[in-house]
Amino acid sequence: xxxxxxxxxxxxxxxxxxxxxxxxxxxxxxxxxxxxxxxxxxxxxxxxxxxxxxxxxxxxxxxxxxxxxxxxxxxxxxxxxxxxxxxxxxxxxxxxxxxxxxxxxxxxxxxxxxxxxxxxxxxxxxxxxxxxxxxxxxxxxxxxxxxxxxxxxxxxxxxxxxxxxxxxxxxxxxxxxxxxxxxxxxxxxxxxxxxxxxxxxxxxxxxxxxxxxxxxxxxxxxxxxxxxxxxxxxxxxxxxxxxxxxxxxxxxxxxxxxxxxxxxxxxxxxxxxxxxxxxxxxxxxxxxxxxxxxxxxxxxxxxxxxxxxxxxxxxxxx
Amino acid sequence: xxxxxxxxxxxxxxxxxxxxxxxxxxxxxxxxxxxxxxxxxxxxxxxxxxxxxxxxxxxxxxxxxxxxxxxxxxxxxxxxxxxxxxxxxxxxxxxxxxxxxxxxxxxxxxxxxxxxxxxxxxxxxxxxxxxxxxxxxxxxxxxxxxxxxxxxxxxxxxxxxxxxxxxxxxxxxxxxxxxxxxxxxxxxxxxxxxxxxxxxxxxxxxxxxxxxxxxxxxxxxxxxxxxxxxxxxxxxxxxxxxxxxxxxxxxxxxxxxxxxxxxxxxxxxxxxxxxxxxxxxxxx
Numbered sequence: 379x380x381x382x383x384x385x386x387x388x389x390x391x392x393x394x395x396x397x398x399x400x401x402x403x404x405x406x407x408x409x410x411x412x413x414x415x416x417x418x419x420x421x422x423x424x425x426x427x428x429x430x431x432x433x434x435x436x437x438x439x440x441x442x443x444x445x446x447x448x449x450x451x452x453x454x455x456x457x458x459x460x461x462x463x464x465x466x467x468x469x470x471x472x473x474x475x476x477x478x479x480x481x482x483x484x485x486x487x488x489x490x491x492x493x494x495x496x497x498x499x500x501x502x503x504x505x506x507x508x509x510x511x512x513x514x515x516x517x518x519x520x521x522x523x524x525x526x527x528x529x530x531x532x533x534x535x536x537x538x539x540x541x542x543x544x545x546x547x548x549x550x551x552x553x554x555x556x557x558x559x560x561x562x563x564x565x566x567x568x569x570x571x572x573x574x575x576x577x578x579x580x581x582x583x584x585x586x587x588x589x590x591x592x593x594x595x596x597x598x599x600x601x602x603x604x605x606x607x608x609x610x611x612x613x614x615x616x617x618x619x620x621x622x623x624x625x626x627x628x629x630x631x632x633x634x635x636x637x638x639x640x641x642x643x644x645x646x647x648x649x650x651x652x653x654x655x656x657x658x659x660x661x662x663x664x665x666x667x668x669x670x671x672x673x674x675x676x677x678x679x680x681x682x683x684x685x686x687x688x689x690x691x692x693x694x695x696x
Numbered sequence: 697x698x699x700x701x702x703x704x705x706x707x708x709x710x711x712x713x714x715x716x717x718x719x720x721x722x723x724x725x726x727x728x729x730x731x732x733x734x735x736x737x738x739x740x741x742x743x744x745x746x747x748x749x750x751x752x753x754x755x756x757x758x759x760x761x762x763x764x765x766x767x768x769x770x771x772x773x774x775x776x777x778x779x780x781x782x783x784x785x786x787x788x789x790x791x792x793x794x795x796x797x798x799x800x801x802x803x804x805x806x807x808x809x810x811x812x813x814x815x816x817x818x819x820x821x822x823x824x825x826x827x828x829x830x831x832x833x834x835x836x837x838x839x840x841x842x843x844x845x846x847x848x849x850x851x852x853x854x855x856x857x858x859x860x861x862x863x864x865x866x867x868x869x870x871x872x873x874x875x876x877x878x879x880x881x882x883x884x885x886x887x888x889x890x891x892x893x894x895x896x897x898x899x900x901x902x903x904x905x906x907x908x909x910x911x912x913x914x915x916x917x918x919x920x921x922x923x924x925x926x927x928x929x930x931x932x933x934x935x936x937x938x939x940x941x942x943x944x945x946x947x948x949x950x951x952x953x954x955x956x957x958x959x960x961x962x963x964x965x966x967x968x969x970x971x972x973x974x975x976x977x978x979x980x
Binding site for chain 2 (some may be wrong): 413414415416418419421422423425426428429430431432433434436437439440445494497498504505508509510511512513514515516517518519520521522525526527529530532534535536539540570575578579581582627630631633634637638652655656659664667668671672674675678679682683686
């Protein structure tokens with residue numbers, strides 16, 4: 379407990395000492411130091427340290443204990459939590475599903491967003507109105523979006539009844555009940571919810587295109603398709619980086635939409651990390667949930683960081 | 697517009713006519729149908745809403761549905777609870793983030809770089825939600841609003857520090873220098889020069905935090921749980937979990953409408969600001 383409270387403060391004191399140490403020898407620096415004193419950064423570092431960094435550090439400790447709702451003491455048990463989630467198959471399954479989820483969401487969210495941005499690129503009244511319309515799903519809570527699609531896609535739901543009347547015979551596709559396709563459906567919903575945000579960012583990217591480059595391409599006789607792929611799309615790199623990154627990070631931490639539509643089912647075929655943690659924590663197996671949380675942390679570090687660094691590099695090379 | 701002229705002059709004419717039709721079709725199918733389903737189901741009696749469909753209600757009972765949800769779903773309480781955690785979180789994220797960003801943007805050295813890198817690590821790293829619960833229990837903050845505010849602030853500080861540091865770096869330092877020449881201390885410079893200049897990023901950060909924190913249920917679930925501090929989305933989860941069992945889609949959707957209206961209203965009022973805020977912060 380005591381170390382909990384001191385971490386943020388410790389950061390601060392260390393920072394101050396460094397500041398003081400830098401002062402006597404170098405008068406130029408001391409003036410700068412006084413201009414933006416360290417203590418302006420201390421509250422942010424303290425809050426971030428206590429509520430974000432410290433839990434992530436503790437997350438390297440608790441998975442190795444038997445912390446649960448069932449006994450009051452906490453003792454170290456080594457790797458037993460990890461061997462449990464490894465042997466019951468949940469770790470490998472959740473890694474696979476979360477990664478599939480993240481990739482599909484990145485594709486759908488960016489595909490929809492870019493498509494809409496290109497469609498609504500001209501700055502007319504009509505287009506501005508419909509940009510707002512396509513932004514609406516961003517404003518609705520993800521949980522509500524989940525329930526909405528559950529009603530739409532239920533076996534006796536709205537979509538099947540529309541399809542039935544179109545086809546002339548009863549259609550009862552289990553949109554959310556297929557062990558293969560439900561993950562795709564749920565990621566489509568996720569992409570639908572956030573496409574408006576991606577669209578806005580692509581629109582900003584399109585707007586900042588230098589007009590003379592496009593003019594030059596036109597004079598050289600490049601058609602619309604050619605201009606898009608060889609000039610406009612590469613120039614969109616910063617927008618792509620931002621959108622792909624937010625999509626990947628957002629979907630690694632997804633919960634609401636999955637919980638509301640399938641709650642991880644059918645079977646466990648849409649069980650992403652957070653659904654598992656929620657379920658296992660609810661059963662009182664805290665340390666086991668924490669072990670899965672550590673796996674998520676490591677997966678993000680191992681996979682997301684190189685992806686983002688790569689995207690950044692591509693952007694800088696352009 | 698020059699960009700359109702540059703696009704493809706040959707395709708321009710038919711596209712002029714096709715584009716609005718395409719937009720209308722896509723909007724009708726992807727946005728119109730889902731929202732219509734919510735609206736129409738929320739005014740149906742239970743018997744009609746058991747199997748949600750797009751047809752008009754034979755018997756509309758909007759008032760009854762909305763009143764029942766309003767009473768059972770604790771809308772007002774949920775709204776106040778949401779406001780009491782989200783608003784302080786936003787203020788903390790902005791104020792503390794601005795202070796740190798100022799230091800990170802203007803000072804140089806290895807320590808500054810290291811602390812900056814550490815502070816923005818939250819952009820990528822997932823919050824360790826399970827151990828947050830443990831830590832809050834030990835701090836005596838489990839199930840409390842200060843605990844929730846701290847968790848949200850910790851989660852979104854990275855975003856605001858990242859955006860604000862980039863923004864301040866691009867600002868000329870002369871303004872601050874001039875104020876210092878006039879004898880202003882750091883607090884005064886921060887309050888009078890930096891914060892006002894940060895206004896565009898503050899708008900961006902506010903919107904981003906609002907979008908996520910206002911609809912969050914995952915972290916709220918672990919920190920606040922149910923009880924009388926439950927936020928709007930937590931209430932929706934509880935209402936829906938009970939009502940799905942009873943097949944009360946009409947009540948769920950009445951709740952969804954009431955819960956979403958504040959956000960939609962804010963968007964309609966401040967649309968221009970929000971759109972420019974999101975886009976100016978993201979693409980640099």
